[in-house]
Amino acid sequence: xxxxxxxxxxxxxxxxxxxxxxxxxxxxxxxxxxxxxxxxxxxxxxxxxxxxxxxxxxxxxxxxxxxxxxxxxxxxxxxxxxxxxxxxxxxxxxxxxxxxxxxxxxxxxxxxxxxxxxxxxxxxxxxxxxxxxxxxxxxxxxxxxxxxxxxxxxxxxxxxxxxxxxxxxxxxxxxxxxxxxxxxxxxxxxxxxxxx
Numbered sequence: 118x119x120x121x122x123x124x125x126x127x128x129x130x131x132x133x134x135x136x137x138x139x140x141x142x143x144x145x146x147x148x149x150x151x152x153x154x155x156x157x158x159x160x161x162x163x164x165x166x167x168x169x170x171x172x173x174x175x176x177x178x179x180x181x182x183x184x185x186x187x188x189x190x191x192x193x194x195x196x197x198x199x200x201x202x203x204x205x206x207x208x209x210x211x212x213x214x215x216x217x218x219x220x221x222x223x224x225x226x227x228x229x230x231x232x233x234x235x236x237x238x239x240x241x242x243x244x245x246x247x248x249x250x251x252x253x254x255x256x257x258x259x260x261x262x263x264x265x266x267x268x269x270x271x272x273x274x275x276x277x278x279x280x281x282x283x284x285x286x287x288x289x290x291x292x293x294x295x296x297x298x299x300x301x302x303x304x305x306x307x308x309x310x311x312x313x
Contacts, residue, residue: 169302211270
């Protein structure tokens with residue numbers, strides 16, 4: 118079951134994200150040539166810090182304690198104006214590798230390096246970020262280089278959440294996360310890691 122976390126309050130800094138790498142490095146037995154093998158499955162983990170909340174405000178956030186469920190959280194992009202991307206969808210499919218074809222964007226819309234977006238495939242979200250700038254053509258079509266390889270078969274017409282990307286994954290929260298501090302507030306911090 119997927120549970121949605123509240124969209125308010127907005128996370129505060131520090132806000133961090135990282136790529137969980139599944140690659141492996143291979144070195145020859147005699148110490149010579151070294152190779153890096155990339156593997157499909159690299160995915161994101163995001164650390165969230167919320168502003169201090171009164172104890173009565175944290176109720177909706179207690180979904181973090183249900184470890185059996187995956188959670189859905191809005192992906193913040195501090196200082197970034199997404200603009201008007203249109204109604205993007207996956208263009209063709211299934212696709213493989215590190216280049217993703219999209220359609221349905223506003224003609225001329227520029228996807229910027231580091232911009233996050235999520236793709237909804239079979240009721241599950243997959244988070245990606247652009248590895249370089251890419252601009253939609255006059256028909257609203259673009260090929261986006263990705264930071265991590267495509268991890269599942271996305272199909273033609275799958276919805277791309279560019280205006281409001283989300284991360285879906287498993288929560289990591291400390292046992293004392295809901296402690297009321299001396300100042301009378303709860304200072305909630307947690308992580309969400311995609312399932313790969």
